[in-house]
Amino acid sequence: MESTFPEQIRKLALALACMLATREVWADYKLNLTEGVTSISREAYRLHMLALWICVVIAIVVFGAMAWSIYHHRKSRGAVAASFHDNTKVEIAWTIVPFLILVVLAIPATNALIAMNDTSNADLTIKITGLQWRWRYDYLKEDISFVSNLDDKSAAAAKQGSGIDPRTVEHYLLNVDNPVVVPVGKKVRFLLNASDVIHSWWVPDLGFKKDAIPGFVNEIWARVDTPGTYRGQCTELCGVGHGFMPIVLIAMNEPEYLVWLAQQHAASAKARAGGDRTWTREELLAKGDEVYAKNCAACHQPNGEGIPGAFKALKGSPVVKGPLAEHIDRVMNGKPGTAMPPFAAQLSDAEIAAVITHERNAWGNNTGDLVQPAQIKAARK
Amino acid sequence: MEHAASHYYVPQPSYWPLVGSIGLFCLTGGSALLLTDHAAGGSFAMGVGLLIFVGMLCGWFGTVIMESEGGRYNDQVDGSFRWGMAWFIFSEVMFFAAFFGALFYVRHFAVPWLGGSGDKGLTHEILWPAFAATWPLLQLPDASHFTVARQAMEAAGLPAVNTLILLSSGATVTWAHWGIKSGKRRQLIAGLGLTVALGAIFIGLQAHEYWDAYTLQNLRLSSGIYGSTFFMLTGFHGAHVLIGAIMLGVVLVRSIRGHFTPTHHFAFEAASWYWHFVDVVWLGLFVTVYLL
């Protein structure tokens, strides 16, 4: 620790005063559950409020009785202890009444649960895949798919010792590069699965979270009724990047949604195009640096040294400095049984080529190799 | 003895518990090192730990046997031992329950889901379209990191023979119990000897079965969930047969040395309870692992 102790205290006090005083900290501040923008979320909210008030009333009655006897039946006030220790009628009553209260809660809860489970007759199906630490969205039947990462500004500020104040970053840790977009008023079915470990997809305004489990598919649905941008996060511990895989969902009116769809089709065509030409060394290194920072640095660290015992170093790694085929294989197919995920499905040919080129030339791994998208394309077969 | 039932027996301080803890510490720490690529130090620590642990068992039980033969134990101590053993066996039952539960779960939920039936049908359609759910599960959803078994286990043949062996060993141990109760030491010793022998045959046959599984059938721990559940359940059971047989063996030696009386023979009963427990687990296994 660089700063001295009193200095730290001063800083602490200062920070405290600032934070508790500034308006923006408390500005979009909420104490209660969000009501959300779907029938499911409103159902959950109503149930939450019902349960909350029931608990509050019970608490007032029980703690009230306790307070009464603490006050009136205390020895210092001259209270003399009675000697009763049983009363069957009272005991039966306070067994049955709570039970009835529970029945009152269970009925709406059952109905809500049944409604949430009905994924039939969806207008649109989006497959969501959790990856360490990003989300991939596939619009089934639309041939659109993209990966959604934490946005660059948040990522930069979130680095230890970045010196950037998170409060200056808009939607810190709740912003992504490629948001998922849905049309308003349509029943959207989400299919969840994961490729490495368990993740959980949660947008509070939709009223649910559901786990994304490797090897299995879970279903849930939502019909968003108000256009807007809704933010959420991964809610199942999934490793060091768990706090850094947000979700942004934009609900658009039908016409805008169609425009967005068309853009996506065009963009994916363009992305595929890059894979056909030969890239220069500079292009590859620039692109590779970018891809590395986004996809690999969380584990292997920006300096390529990894985390000993958890994530292997790439600096001086025998795989990176060794035969190209093995390196390509490792990046495309990962290493089963370890945290190293397969990237073949997540990254385009050009991106894989670039990141491998980057690794083979960075941190003193100066192999001088260049890898072209065509080589990756060949390796895919 | 002078200490009548009105007195409690509180043993003197003992170093065996601490020795046992050190033994287990070396054993587990050593295994952990071994598993994480520190083979030399790991196996050394493991070996030392094992020795200490076995030494502790001999020493501790030796003390208990000495105290018992010295007439230290009254009915109350006997009662404590009985409750202790009974609850210990119950804890073992719950250990097996975890693995039986796993078997139940994969057969009734996981494998059918992967195969497209039940609640998670989409799992099949989207992730494993080529997979067909069967049991025993030989064709895996994705076999690339597993060994593919050629053949499942048959219930007829060895397992059926083993069932008969264990059942008859239950009978022989009961016969020995009658012997001890009516003071017929020859019957006791013969019954125990037979039981231990049957146990040994069981283990031998099971080893043979494992050998066949690994070589002929290519059925291994790594053959997917069928191999996993099969070997873990039968393996832990086999280990318990071994422990039970050792317990009975010790009781046999003690019987030969003239320990035990028709009324006072808790060690015998503990070992035989344990044996019956192992027996019952096998019946559960035979039905759920081999037959169904």
Add this chain to the structure above:
Amino acid sequence: MTELALPHPHDHTHPSGITRWLFTTNHKDIGTLYLLFSVSMLFIGGSFAMVVRAELFQPGLQFVSPHFFNQMATMHALVMIFGAVMPAFVGLANWMIPLMIGAPDMALPRLNNWSFWLLPFAFTLLLATLFMPGGAPSGGWTMYPPLVLQMGMAFPFLIFAVHLMGLSSVMGAINVITTVFNMRAPGMTYGKLPLFVWTWVITAFLLIAAMPVLAGAVTMLLTDKFFGTSFFNAAGGGDPVMFQHVFWFFGHPEVYIMILPAFGIVSQIVPTFARKPLFGYTSMIYAVASIAFLSFIVWAHHMFTVGMPLAGELFFMYSTVLIAVPTGVKVFNWVATMWRGSMTFETPMLWALCFIILFSIGGFSGLMLGLAPVDFQYQDTYFVVAHFHYVLVTGAVFAIIAGVYFWLPKWTGRMYDERLGKLHFWLSTISVNVLFFPQHFLGLAGMPRRIPDYAVQFSGWNMVSSLGAFAFGASQLIFLYIVVRAISGHGAKASAQVWEGAQGLEWTLSSPPPYHSFNEPPKVP
């Protein structure tokens, strides 16, 4: 023949020196060892929590990396649950059960010593992982695969540490059951057993039924990682969710293992200071037994979001909320015990009263979590963190502290300083609410748990919570001081009775009781 070689069992030596503690078969010594072990673990686990709260003091990463943060949260939970709370209850059981039922010792004294001496070794294995390449376990105390399988060197150490802790708990539990079944003084019928003893018998049953299942679960993890099995891997026909089922089959009973003895302690303290017999003794026992039974059929309420079939979700929702009924019976009985009593408010009573209120608050949030459709919103947020700290810290830990104040004079023969005790109480109670109450708001507003850094709108309450945490942690130093003073023989001498309203065999013995007590069975009134 061997008679001569054996030392006489009743020569009542009072062993001394280090070997007294290493080789002891005395329930009081072993109880003391457990309690000392527990308090050191409370401080270690508490320090880990302080690291967590320091990092969460402000948004942005200030002190630790995400990797280390996850290690701290995971180790915090493991150390607190298996190192602090459970051993504390076993320590109290060791000290008090033989005194309460009029037995000279636990039924199996040597086994008792072994149960204790496994723990320091188990925790050596666990804590050593902090210094290994790749660090300590970081996949959460729930150890869900596949994440936990990505762990480096620490992995097998974690598994084996859990095995040893489990062994220790099971043997401790066997000892408690056997003692109560077999060692009661003549006349000490089941209908007369103090509630602390009753709750512990039922807890012991939960331990024996639940801990081996945990051992099985982690064994499957071990073989999945090192021996090629595929229990938790869909590619081989298994299912990662299966681990969660097996784990929570242990895990839910586990949380009641940590609360039932607390109920027992409170049921001893409240009648003492209300000077009135416990209301509804029999219904208290039935309530605890029902809670114990229900605890085995509610486990999947931790898994509402994994995508269970509808019927499963409904079943687990109903069974979960049902637990409110017997728990309510207990709360109502305590209140009825106070009703028309003659109450005084010494430190143990303050903690016990506070337990009743704050535990209930934790219970209420538990009930809300039990409603599956809303749990989809609460699950894995700070609302859950708030829930379980209310039941664990202001529940289990508060009850333990209450018990320590209650029995400390009996153990040491010294009264603690009442003014300091009250100071400790008020500081703790205020700060613990500053610490955990805002976490309800954080959770409802959408802050996930197990994250080292958070969106800016959560910063206000996080800061408040962290300040509460530091204050609460610092308050515990007073506790340490009070206990150390009593142990080292400072303070007024305590009478045998200690508390005016105290009733039961333990209060008929001198304070401190003789090293060997009840060698002749006492007369039970």
